[in-house]
Amino acid sequence: xxxxxxxxxxxxxxxxxxxxxxxxxxxxxxxxxxxxxxxxxxxxxxxxxxxxxxxxxxxxxxxxxxxxxxxxxxxxxxxxxxxxxxxxxxxxxxxxxxxxxxxxxxxxxxxxxxxxxxxxxxxxxxxxxxxxxxxxxxxxxxxxxxxxx
Numbered sequence: 766x767x768x769x770x771x772x773x774x775x776x777x778x779x780x781x782x783x784x785x786x787x788x789x790x791x792x793x794x795x796x797x798x799x800x801x802x803x804x805x806x807x808x809x810x811x812x813x814x815x816x817x818x819x820x821x822x823x824x825x826x827x828x829x830x831x832x833x834x835x836x837x838x839x840x841x842x843x844x845x846x847x848x849x850x851x852x853x854x855x856x857x858x859x860x861x862x863x864x865x866x867x868x869x870x871x872x873x874x875x876x877x878x879x880x881x882x883x884x885x886x887x888x889x890x891x892x893x894x895x896x897x898x899x900x901x902x903x904x905x906x907x908x909x910x911x912x913x914x
Contacts, residue, residue, distance in 0.1 A: 766800040770875045770906040773797070774839070781871060781910035787862030788914065790840070793825065797836035798875055802904035805832045805877040809898040811891050814861065816869040823891035824851050824871070825858040828883050828898070849889045861912035868913035877904035 774794040775781050783789040796810070808830035814822040826849040827837070837846075843857035853859045863869040878901040885897050
């Protein structure tokens with residue numbers, strides 16, 4: 766079974782419901798994964814918008830997710846797992862909030878790691894978290910949603 770990331774809120778390639786955006790409740794969507802590679806000891810999850818005017822904009826980074834965990838619930842609390850600072854300058858999830866116009870594509874990416882913990886600074890960015898995870902990466906899955914205002 767291939768490593769896969771899904772959401773009960775939207776299908777891959779489909780629009781993200783407004784509840785999970787800055788125009789709604791701005792809470793994280795429910796996410797689930799399956800088929801993690803053998804040897805997985807933890808997961809890292811990030812949310813990125815590569816369509817942002819200034820380049821990739823990072824909305825969320827969560828790490829040290831235990832290997833036996835199979836998903837994150839809707840509205841995952843900011844204090845449930847270690848999180849890093851997003852490109853809004855806040856720790857935690859901040860949903861899609863593109864400028865008016867064409868839809869942006871939001872990439873939820875999960876990395877399976879062969880290490881239980883990642884060493885990152887308390888105020889680390891999502892980009893630095895993803896970079897710190899790369900040496901331990903043994904599998905990756907992605908879910909893409911779109912959103913426009």
